[in-house]
Amino acid sequence: MTQSGEKLWGYASLARLFSWTLIGVGGLMLLLSIALQAATARGLDANWYAAAFGITGITGIISYPLFRVWLRKTALPSVRLPQAVRASGPRRLEATPRDWRRWAFFSGVVLTVGGTAMLTFLIGVLGRGGTAEGVVVGMLAAWGAATLEDARRIRRIEAAEGRRYFAACRRPTGVGNKLVWLPRRAPDTAAR
Numbered sequence: 001m002t003q004s005g006e007k008l009w010g011y012a013s014l015a016r017l018f019s020w021t022l023i024g025v026g027g028l029m030l031l032l033s034i035a036l037q038a039a040t041a042r043g044l045d046a047n048w049y050a051a052a053f054g055i056t057g058i059t060g061i062i063s064y065p066l067f068r069v070w071l072r073k074t075a076l077p078s079v080r081l082p083q084a085v086r087a088s089g090p091r092r093l094e095a096t097p098r099d100w101r102r103w104a105f106f107s108g109v110v111l112t113v114g115g116t117a118m119l120t121f122l123i124g125v126l127g128r129g130g131t132a133e134g135v136v137v138g139m140l141a142a143w144g145a146a147t148l149e150d151a152r153r154i155r156r157i158e159a160a161e162g163r164r165y166f167a168a169c170r171r172p173t174g175v176g177n178k179l180v181w182l183p184r185r186a187p188d189t190a191a192r
Contacts, residue, residue, distance in 0.1 A: 030056070
């Protein structure tokens, strides 16, 4: 670690963690939707399941290519790669498995709270019946899938350039502040 406490967080791994967290939260929102509907007087029926799963699929199919195009220009992780600088100065340690677990937990909590707020808001606006639920689940899953594909793209770029990209920060919330790269041929540099 440097004096400032910066660690190296594998950038493609951060993107992959974020994508799987989004997909997982989409699954949690589906379970929450089922629980909310089961607690109503109408309860769960075939129509609700058909609407919820149908809208989830349609939303995902429509949203995935839109996210791939729209986010690629502004918000997918690979957009930041040209801003990376070669790591210099004191050697930094890579984030430990404990750091990654804490970050995964924190990300999951934040996305779950946000997903729950979005779900309950849309149920309030659109009403029950599976439509609002399907939109939320489908959007989260499509966003996660688009980000997962971008994490694969980062890995391909790393292999083609002979580099490995890292966020140099205390916690990945600072990922936008400092993106660095190291030559792939010298993996020991990041591990010490």
